[in-house]
Amino acid sequence: MEKLYKDEITSYIVGDREDFYSKLLNEADEVASKINEILQKGNIDLLKNAEKLVQFVVENREAALIAFARQEGIAWAEHSLTLQFKLEWVHAIRRTIWHYLKDYDKEENAYLSLSEFRILIYQMEKQINDSLDQFLNSFFISYSEYKDELINSQRKTVEHLSVPIIPLSAHVAVLPLIGIIDVYRIYTIEEKVLTDISMLKIRTLILDLSGITDMDMEVIHHFQKVLEGISLMGCKAVITGLRPELVRKMIQLGVTFDDKAETKGTLQQTLPEYYKPERS
Incomplete structure (x- = not known):
């Protein structure tokens, strides 16, 4: 009813x-x-x-x-x-x-x-x-x-665009990082790096940190894990452009990247060693 x-x-x-x-x-x-x-x-x-x-x-x-x-x-x-x-x-x-x-x-x-x-x-x-x-x-x-x-x-799209992995040759690529890397962004970097190493068959990845303004303790420790992941993918990591303030923070924390990556001075100094332009 x-x-x-x-x-x-x-x-x-x-x-x-x-x-x-x-x-x-x-x-x-x-x-x-x-x-x-x-x-x-x-x-x-x-x-x-x-x-x-x-x-x-x-x-x-x-x-x-x-x-x-x-x-x-x-x-x-x-x-x-x-x-x-x-x-x-x-x-x-x-x-x-x-x-x-x-x-x-x-x-x-x-x-x-x-x-x-x-x-x-x-x-x-x-x-x-x-x-x-x-x-x-x-x-x-x-x-x-x-x-x-x-x-x-x-x-996520913007963050991925801010992690530009640039191939220099068939097996060498460079990743220039700029700005502040927070916890969210370091996970994006990890995802993009490991994915692109697999897709592009990268054997050497040059990570240029000269544009990094700051990394806190948690991010630095996670960056170490990213380097470990790069190694597990069969890829060599090369770090360039470590800034003095970031190095001082790493020293205070007792952190080093030496056992997980090769460190160089500047990107400009490092490129000739890994990038050999083909002659026409």
Whole structure:
């Protein structure tokens, strides 16, 4: 019986599509002017999606509601649509639902002194508000997760570009490192170095550290492990450009790279030893 009531209420709200759209747009002035823009930019039909949301909310279809919210969150994040509009739109849908429920209640009470429909409507109040809040919560989580994944992916791409392994010959390559190497970046360096040694068949890798401004203790220790990994890949590591401040820090920590790599002065001094241009 309760399901029949809810189906009837859903039909009452969205049965007359034009009337539903009109009332909804009146409740969301700012979003109303953006409907076509959002449709063109993100291929998102706000009015049709509002119908779907009303159905899921009124009929208390939790699984469908959450799936729909996550789908919407990804779509809005993917096209960088304004969250303020989404929030206003859902609140407008909330107000529109309650507008219809009040009218529905009045019509039923015109011929029933104690309407089961009215009791059901009051019982639905908490469920409808909870469902809409759950939709917003799932939407924002999905939106945030997509944005976080996008940022991490972009950061990883940038970090990989900042680890340029440059082949000098068939088996010799140079890796010039610049800037600050933090914990995140040293893992990127490790991944890129070991992958490229395998892919490019590198036998000698020259790591130029002249552009490194700082390395903390944890990074220095991990850099040693990177050198060990290079050796395990059957590749020789050559370090150039160690700066005085970095050498002093290594001395204070009792750390050395000598047993894991050959150290040279500058990259310019070292290149002629490993790079022999072919004569035409």
